[in-house]
Amino acid sequence: RKEVEQDPGPFNVPEGATVAFNCTYSNSASQSFFWYRQDCRKEPKLLMSVYSSGNEDGRFTAQLNRASQYISLLIRDSKLSDSATYLCVGNTGNQFYFGTGTSLTVIP
């Protein structure tokens, strides 16, 4: 079983829609979590860190449920520029475990 699992999608949503991605992790010792965004042919870039129960930054909200071992990312009022692959990452000690990514396309 993979350490971090995500639905690969693709998610195709209209502009202005709200979209949510879920991610599950298997290691209960994981200390912190991150959502990264990766554009085509580019490096992953940090979108949000999730250390406690959740985090909100503008249109983006991340939530962590340790009891059920899942992390979610909610994007409100989707923009065309949100089209990318979203990577869920769990951290245990020095090790980072990446999910396979969820592909999002926002359609005009």
Place this chain on the structure above:
Amino acid sequence: DTAVSQTPKYLVTQMGNDKSIKCEQNLGHDTMYWYKQDSKKFLKIMFSYNNKELIINETVPNRFSPKSPDKAHLNLHINSLELGDSAVYFCASSQIVGLRTDTQYFGPGTRLTVL
């Protein structure tokens, strides 16, 4: 200023050759990583160094040898390149804050194509 830089950005080479990829970070981080992202886009850890010492070595062929001359640099040397080595290789760095490893910062990637 570029935080994590890699050279070269593109590398096209013949099977059997030996090549190196260089990585440098100017963030003052203690930990550096090499990842491989294949055609299926899965990002897989290869190595991790903390203060020039190897701390993570996943199941990677011996043909791959990382070298860390100082904590700001982590280079990757690959011997006898094979077709399956074609991928994008990302370098990253992070810092331990308290009991937690903080965010990773990635370099722009090196796109390796083995012919």
